[in-house]
Amino acid sequence: MARPSAPDRLRRLLALVPWVVAHDGPTLEEVCARFGLSQDELVAELDLVFLCGVHPFTPDSLIDVAVADGRVWIRYADYLERPLRLTPDEGLALVAAGTAVLTVPGADPDGPLARGLAKLAGVLGVDPAADLDVTLGTAPAGVLESLQEAVAAGRAVEIDYYTYGRDQRTRRMVDPHSVFAAEGQWYLEAWCHLAEAERRFRLDRIGSLSVLDRPAARPHPGAAPDEDALATATVEGPGRRVFDPRPDDPRVVLELEPRARWVAEQYPLEGLEELGGGRCRVVLVASERAWLERLLLRLGPSARVVEGAEGVASAAAARILAHYR
Amino acid sequence: MASRLERLLNLTAALLTATRPLTREEIFERVPGYPADDVKGSARRAFERDKEALREMGIPLATEEILGSEPPQEGYRIPRDQYALRDPGLEPDELAALHLAAAAVRLEGLRGTEALWKLGGSVPRRSAIAAPPDEALAAIPTIPQLVPLFVAVGERRPVAFSYRGRRRSVDPHRLSFTRGRWYLDGHDHDRGAPRQFRLDRVDGEVELGPAGSYERPTGPTGHAPRPWEMGDEAPLEARVRIDADLAGWGVDHLGPEVVRERHADGSVEVVLTVTNREAFRSFVLGFLDHAEVLGPPELRDDLMGWLAALAG
Numbered sequence: 001m002a003r004p005s006a007p008d009r010l011r012r013l014l015a016l017v018p019w020v021v022a023h024d025g026p027t028l029e030e031v032c033a034r035f036g037l038s039q040d041e042l043v044a045e046l047d048l049v050f051l052c053g054v055h056p057f058t059p060d061s062l063i064d065v066a067v068a069d070g071r072v073w074i075r076y077a078d079y080l081e082r083p084l085r086l087t088p089d090e091g092l093a094l095v096a097a098g099t100a101v102l103t104v105p106g107a108d109p110d111g112p113l114a115r116g117l118a119k120l121a122g123v124l125g126v127d128p129a130a131d132l133d134v135t136l137g138t139a140p141a142g143v144l145e146s147l148q149e150a151v152a153a154g155r156a157v158e159i160d161y162y163t164y165g166r167d168q169r170t171r172r173m174v175d176p177h178s179v180f181a182a183e184g185q186w187y188l189e190a191w192c193h194l195a196e197a198e199r200r201f202r203l204d205r206i207g208s209l210s211v212l213d214r215p216a217a218r219p220h221p222g223a224a225p226d227e228d229a230l231a232t233a234t235v236e237g238p239g240r241r242v243f244d245p246r247p248d249d250p251r252v253v254l255e256l257e258p259r260a261r262w263v264a265e266q267y268p269l270e271g272l273e274e275l276g277g278g279r280c281r282v283v284l285v286a287s288e289r290a291w292l293e294r295l296l297l298r299l300g301p302s303a304r305v306v307e308g309a310e311g312v313a314s315a316a317a318a319r320i321l322a323h324y325r
Numbered sequence: 326m327a328s329r330l331e332r333l334l335n336l337t338a339a340l341l342t343a344t345r346p347l348t349r350e351e352i353f354e355r356v357p358g359y360p361a362d363d364v365k366g367s368a369r370r371a372f373e374r375d376k377e378a379l380r381e382m383g384i385p386l387a388t389e390e391i392l393g394s395e396p397p398q399e400g401y402r403i404p405r406d407q408y409a410l411r412d413p414g415l416e417p418d419e420l421a422a423l424h425l426a427a428a429a430v431r432l433e434g435l436r437g438t439e440a441l442w443k444l445g446g447s448v449p450r451r452s453a454i455a456a457p458p459d460e461a462l463a464a465i466p467t468i469p470q471l472v473p474l475f476v477a478v479g480e481r482r483p484v485a486f487s488y489r490g491r492r493r494s495v496d497p498h499r500l501s502f503t504r505g506r507w508y509l510d511g512h513d514h515d516r517g518a519p520r521q522f523r524l525d526r527v528d529g530e531v532e533l534g535p536a537g538s539y540e541r542p543t544g545p546t547g548h549a550p551r552p553w554e555m556g557d558e559a560p561l562e563a564r565v566r567i568d569a570d571l572a573g574w575g576v577d578h579l580g581p582e583v584v585r586e587r588h589a590d591g592s593v594e595v596v597l598t599v600t601n602r603e604a605f606r607s608f609v610l611g612f613l614d615h616a617e618v619l620g621p622p623e624l625r626d627d628l629m630g631w632l633a634a635l636a637g
Contacts, residue, residue, distance in 0.1 A: 314636050
C-alpha cells in the first residue's frame with residue numbers, strides 16, 4: 001500500500017491529537033484501533049507530533065507527548081483540543097449513510113443509530129427527517145432480515161419468486177450468498193437449485209420466504225445473471241453490473257417519437273440512430289416477452305416496431321382487453 | 326529539514342494561535358521548513374501548496390488585509406471558532422452505530438469513515454455490537470452538485486442552476502435518493518410552484534445565495550410523489566384491482582394505506598389519486614394481466630380505448 005500523503009496524515013492527526021488530549025492516557029492499542037494505524041505507524045506519528053508546536057519552539061511551546069506502559073498522553077496542545085469541523089461532504093456522507101440504514105426494514109427508529117444521527121445532524125445544522133431521504137429499495141416486511149440471517153447462518157431458503165421479465169411465479173430453493181442494494185433495489189445473490197446456476201433476485205419480488213433447516217452450499221465463482229433477464233438499467237452497482245445481455249438474446253428495433261425518448265436514456269441500447277426532429281431509432285435487447293409487452297403497451301403510438309417484435313403489442317393489448325369485457 | 330507533514334502541522338498551529346493575521350514573511354519566520362532562499366519564489370510556491378492543502382481538508386484559512394499596512398498586505402489566520410467541531414456528545418454505542426452505517430452504506434467519492442475520526446474514531450469492538458458486514462451493503466452514486474445542494478438545503482440558501490438547458494432558481498427543500506437516482510424537491514421561482522428536479526439533469530455548477538433566505542417548509546414530509554401524482558389534471562380517485570399474484574408486491578410498493586379492500590381470492594383493491602393520466606396508464610399496464618382499472622369510468626374507458634387502439 002502506498003504511504004498516505006502528508007495532507008492525509010495531517011487529516012488523521014488533527015482528529016487523533018484532540019482525542020488523546022481529551023482522554024487521560026489511553027492505551028496505544030485503543031488509539032491504533034480507533035484511527036486505523038499499526039503500533040509502528042502510531043509511534044512514528046507521535047515522534048513527529050513531539051517536534052511540533054508554535055514559535056519560538058522552546059520546550060514549553062512544543063507539544064508534549066509522553067508514552068509510558070503502553071499508554072500515551074499529549075499536553076501543551078490546547079489549540080488542538082477540538083477536532084476540525086466536518087466538511088460538507090463528510091457531513092453528507094455520514095448523514096446519508098445513517099439515514100439510509102434507518103430506512104432499511106427492521107431498523108430500530110429509537111436505537112443508537114437514530115440517536116447518534118440526531119446529535120450529529122444537530123451539530124451540522126441539518127434536519128435529517130426533513131432535509132434528506134435515502135431509500136435503498138423496498139422489500140416485503142421480514143424478507144431482508146430473514147435473508148441476512150440466512151446468509152450469516154449459511155442456511156438454504158425457499159422463496160416464492162415472481163419473475164417480472166417472464167410474468168411468472170415459481171417456488172424455488174436457493175443457497176443465499178449476499179444481500180445488497182443497487183440502483184434503488186435490494187438484491188439477493190444465490191445459488192438457485194431450480195435453475196442449477198447462480199442467480200440474482202430482487203427482494204421486492206419475493207412473495208414469501210422460509211429459512212430451511214439445511215446448510216447452504218458455498219458461493220460459486222463468477223457473476224450471477226439476473227433472474228429477471230432484463231433489468232431496467234446499466235449503471236454499475238457496488239462493483240456489480242446489474243444487467244448483462246447475452247449475445248443470443250433477441251434484439252428489437254424501434255422508432256421512437258420525441259416523447260418516447262426516455263427509452264433511450266433508461267435502457268441499455270445496442271444501437272442509436274438520430275432520425276431528425278427529435279425522433280430516433282434504437283436497438284434494444286429484449287430477452288423476455290413480458291418485458292417487451294410492457295414497454296410497447298406503455299409507449300403505444302409513440303413507438304413503431306421496425307423489426308423483431310411484430311404483433312407483440314397487439315396480441316398483448318387484445319389479451320388484457322379481454323379482462324375488461 | 327522538516328518534513329512536509331511537520332511543516333503543515335506547525336503551520337496549522339501557528340495560524341490557530343495567531344491573535345492577528347500573520348503576513349507571509351512572518352509565517353516563514355515562525356514555521357520551520359520553508360526554503361530559506363526565496364529568490365526563485367520556491368518558499369512562496371510551497372506556501373501556496375500548503376494553503377491549498379489545508380483548505381482542501383476543510384480548514385477555514387482566512388485571508389485578511391492587515392490594517393494600516395502600507396502598501397496593503399495580506400495576512401492569514403485560522404479562526405478557532407470556525408475551525409473546531411462542536412462536540413455532538415455521542416455515546417459509544419451511538420458512535421459505533423454511525424460507524425457501522427458508514428461502513429455499510431458508502432457514498433461514492435465521499436469520505437464517510439474518515440469523517441468518523443473527528444468524532445472519536447471507530448469504537449474498538451469489545452462491545453456487544455454485531456460485526457460489520459464483510460462488504461458494503463450498498464454504494465450510492467454521487468454527483469458533483471450533491472454537496473453544494475446539501476449545504477444549501479441545510480442553510481436554507483436559494484440556488485440557481487442550469488436544468489436541461491434552462492436556468493432555474495429554486496429554494497431547495499429536500500434531497501432524496503430513490504429508485505437509484507438523486508432528486509431535489511424545492512420551490513421553483515420561475516414556475517411559482519413546488520417542483521422536483523432530477524439531479525443527473527443539472528448541468529454545471531450550482532450557485533448558492535445567502536443563508537437563511539427562507540423558512541424550512543413545515544408541512545408533512547410524506548412519501549415522494551408518485552408519477553401519477555405529478556401532474557396538473559383535476560384529481561380523480563382511481564380504483565384498481567390487483568390480482569393475488571402481484572397483490573403483495575403492489576401493496577409493498579404503494580403502502581398499506583391505499584388498500585380499500587382485500588378479497589378472499591387474495592386480490593386487493595387499491596385507491597390512488599391521479600393527476601397525471603398518462604403516468605397512471607403506464608403504471609397499470611406494467612401489471613399486464615394482473616391489474617384492472619375498476620373506475621371511475623373516465624380512467625377505465627381511457628385505458629380500454631388505449632388498448633383497443635393497440636389491438637387494432
